[in-house]
Amino acid sequence: MIKITLKDGSIKEYQSSLSIYDIAKDISEGLARVACAGLVNGEVKDLRHVIAEDSELSILTFDDEEGKKAFRHTASHILAQAVKRLYPSTKLAIGPAIDEGFYYDFDKEGSFSYEDLEKLESEMKKIVKEELPLERFELPRNEAIKLMEERNEDYKVELINDLPEEEIISFYKMGEFVDLCAGPHLMNTKFVKAFKLTHTAGAYWRGSEKNKMLSRIYGTAYNKKADLEAHLERLEEAKKRDHNRLGRELGLFTTSEAIGQGLPLLTGKGSKVMQILQRFVEDEEEKRGYIITKTPFMAKSDLYKISGHWSHYKDGMFVLGDEEKDDEVFALRPMTCPFQFAIYNADQHSYRELPIRYSETSTLFRNEASGEMHGLIRVRQFTLADGHIICTPDQVEEEFKKAVDLIKFMMKSLGIHNDISYRFSKWDPNNREKYIGDEAAWESSQAKMKVILDDLGINYKEAEGEAAFYGPKLDVQFTNVHGKEDTIITVQLDFALAERFNMYYIDKDGEKKLPYIIHRSSIGCYERTLAMLIEKYAGALPTWIAPVQAKILPISEKYHDYCQSVAETLKAKGIRVEVDYRAEKIGYKIRQGRMEKIPYLLIIGEKEAENNQVAVRSRKNGDEGALPLDSFIERVQKEVKDLVTE
Numbered sequence: 001m002i003k004i005t006l007k008d009g010s011i012k013e014y015q016s017s018l019s020i021y022d023i024a025k026d027i028s029e030g031l032a033r034v035a036c037a038g039l040v041n042g043e044v045k046d047l048r049h050v051i052a053e054d055s056e057l058s059i060l061t062f063d064d065e066e067g068k069k070a071f072r073h074t075a076s077h078i079l080a081q082a083v084k085r086l087y088p089s090t091k092l093a094i095g096p097a098i099d100e101g102f103y104y105d106f107d108k109e110g111s112f113s114y115e116d117l118e119k120l121e122s123e124m125k126k127i128v129k130e131e132l133p134l135e136r137f138e139l140p141r142n143e144a145i146k147l148m149e150e151r152n153e154d155y156k157v158e159l160i161n162d163l164p165e166e167e168i169i170s171f172y173k174m175g176e177f178v179d180l181c182a183g184p185h186l187m188n189t190k191f192v193k194a195f196k197l198t199h200t201a202g203a204y205w206r207g208s209e210k211n212k213m214l215s216r217i218y219g220t221a222y223n224k225k226a227d228l229e230a231h232l233e234r235l236e237e238a239k240k241r242d243h244n245r246l247g248r249e250l251g252l253f254t255t256s257e258a259i260g261q262g263l264p265l266l267t268g269k270g271s272k273v274m275q276i277l278q279r280f281v282e283d284e285e286e287k288r289g290y291i292i293t294k295t296p297f298m299a300k301s302d303l304y305k306i307s308g309h310w311s312h313y314k315d316g317m318f319v320l321g322d323e324e325k326d327d328e329v330f331a332l333r334p335m336t337c338p339f340q341f342a343i344y345n346a347d348q349h350s351y352r353e354l355p356i357r358y359s360e361t362s363t364l365f366r367n368e369a370s371g372e373m374h375g376l377i378r379v380r381q382f383t384l385a386d387g388h389i390i391c392t393p394d395q396v397e398e399e400f401k402k403a404v405d406l407i408k409f410m411m412k413s414l415g416i417h418n419d420i421s422y423r424f425s426k427w428d429p430n431n432r433e434k435y436i437g438d439e440a441a442w443e444s445s446q447a448k449m450k451v452i453l454d455d456l457g458i459n460y461k462e463a464e465g466e467a468a469f470y471g472p473k474l475d476v477q478f479t480n481v482h483g484k485e486d487t488i489i490t491v492q493l494d495f496a497l498a499e500r501f502n503m504y505y506i507d508k509d510g511e512k513k514l515p516y517i518i519h520r521s522s523i524g525c526y527e528r529t530l531a532m533l534i535e536k537y538a539g540a541l542p543t544w545i546a547p548v549q550a551k552i553l554p555i556s557e558k559y560h561d562y563c564q565s566v567a568e569t570l571k572a573k574g575i576r577v578e579v580d581y582r583a584e585k586i587g588y589k590i591r592q593g594r595m596e597k598i599p600y601l602l603i604i605g606e607k608e609a610e611n612n613q614v615a616v617r618s619r620k621n622g623d624e625g626a627l628p629l630d631s632f633i634e635r636v637q638k639e640v641k642d643l644v645t646e
Contacts, residue, residue, distance in 0.1 A: 017052035036067035046184035072097035075221035081177035082123035101220030131190040194228040195221035238481035243534035244375035262380035269547035290359035295339035332365035355391035376531035389518040415645025425466035492519040562609040
């Protein structure tokens with residue numbers, strides 16, 4: 001007898017081995033119809049997987065994350081089959097399920113057009129109606145290679161050759177279509193009825209610029225049509241909020257092919273927002289006891305060898321020089337920590353001086369792949385609100401909590417405190433080469449950090465393998481309008497680098513002691529924060545952050561002198577203002593101002609000029625009528641002082 005323990009704790013007994021699908025069918029026909037995969041003893045398995053011994057089993061449906069992946073992975077195969085039917089000479093690359101959908105990469109002569117996507121959707125619907133079963137089979141390596149060579153699938157042959165010797169090589173067959181795949185998949189194409197191909201893009205084979213550029217088709221799939229329609233509505237909203245489009249339309253940043261990918265150019269308006277945020281952060285950090293530093297943009301490789309970045313992060317750095325030819329090799333800095341450690345080591349320190357909190361608005365450089373670049377979110381040069389706290393072991397908990405409190409203050413000030421989540425990023429003991437330090441130090445630091453996080457009452461999830469190479473960290477996560485989760489801020493507990501850099505303090509007993517180091521940011525990368533704010537507010541930045549807070553619109557040239565006087569008064573009161581002197585109709589100027597998402601439009605006509613007033617049109621309330629100029633100034637100043645984000 002085989003005992004199967006189900007998710008609810010109940011036990012099913014069977015005389016012989018059964019597939020996951022057959023067990024689901026035995027439980028209920030309804031469950032079998034919605035089953036997407038199975039979780040067997042904690043491992044995701046295909047519905048065709050046969051269970052031959054006592055096991056714990058959960059039937060995964062579309063409501064489960066891994067069930068969604070199996071469902072959407074099947075949709076990607078249906079797409080690939082449609083492509084092969086309509087464009088037979090196309091070669092297949094890879095087609096995984098991803099967050100919110102799936103994609104498939106193809107080697108096709110010419111790119112896919114919007115009309116091609118429509119044709120492919122129609123062909124996919126035919127495949128679904130054909131109700132093709134997905135049949136899994138395995139082949140020895142030489143037979144697998146032969147099959148793919150006969151089908152002229154060069155990329156699949158390369159993938160097979162790269163598989164470990166002991167790897168099981170499996171395929172899935174749907175009618176005439178066969179694809180190299182580990183699965184899992186649904187039992188039949190008939191279940192994939194609600195899908196949409198959303199867009200195309202270029203993608204290098206295996207993500208390397210050295211390889212051929214392939215054509216990628218993105219899509220999504222749901223088990224209910226209503227859910228698909230809701231998702232497509234979200235996509236439309238995301239397009240409206242996409243910072244890469246909106247930021248350019250609002251004149252906040254631009255790019256130049258001559259300068260390169262991942263190197264955005266901030267315009268006057270974009271730079272003003274960055275300046276506002278930077279001053280706000282630096283002033284707040286100073287209030288909280290931070291010492292501001294300014295360190296070089298580059299250093300000799302010697303510095304990065306001490307820190308461990310040279311051996312663990314060199315591929316992500318811009319290296320200047322050749323180690324085999326040059327006496328000195330430099331690299332642009334991807335981080336600030338070793339530079340601030342050098343400042344600490346310039347003097348001897350007593351325990352009475354600790355904690356020492358260093359902060360810096362740091363320009364950093366990371367050699368990201370071209371295919372990873374995206375607007376202001378993923379760039380090669382960026383500005384970080386960086387900082388390091390050097391403290392005694394008994395100060396770690398309090399200082400870590402203070403760092404988190406500063407982050408919470410910043411997120412609340414930006415109005416995104418309800419849009420973030422927390423991740424406790426731990427090391428992976430099975431991947432020792434990725435980290436420095438011994439196992440005992442890692443386990444001790446992680447235990448200490450867990451106590452701190454639990455004491456803070458933070459609702460966090462744990463992620464093994466996401467730690468920095470020198471210590472565990474708390475990641476602040478933000479999900480952008482496209483549904484992708486990004487890390488925007490980190491707080492890291494470092495037990496290793498103080499010893500590497502020979503950093504000490506003199507303790508109360510007169511002995512040299514190693515300090516703990518907390519690496520932290522307060523607002524994260526300014527470029528990414530700007531992107532996040534554009535998307536959060538759909539370009540309508542809160543008044544205190546907006547590069548232009550008010551725009552003066554004279555009804556005619558007769559009121560230009562008064563408009564200039566109002567502008568000078570507002571500027572003297574610290575309000576950022578522009579005047580639209582163009583000889584255009586007032587209705588056109590108002591529409592233009594609204595498109596620019598300026599918080600306040602001030603209409604100036606005869607009545608306003610005579611009574612020292614401004615006719616206010618606010619972004620929030622529309623036409624508010626005439627107000628005394630002093631009253632308007634007080635209103636804006638209060639919004640700025642109170643950091644109003646609504």
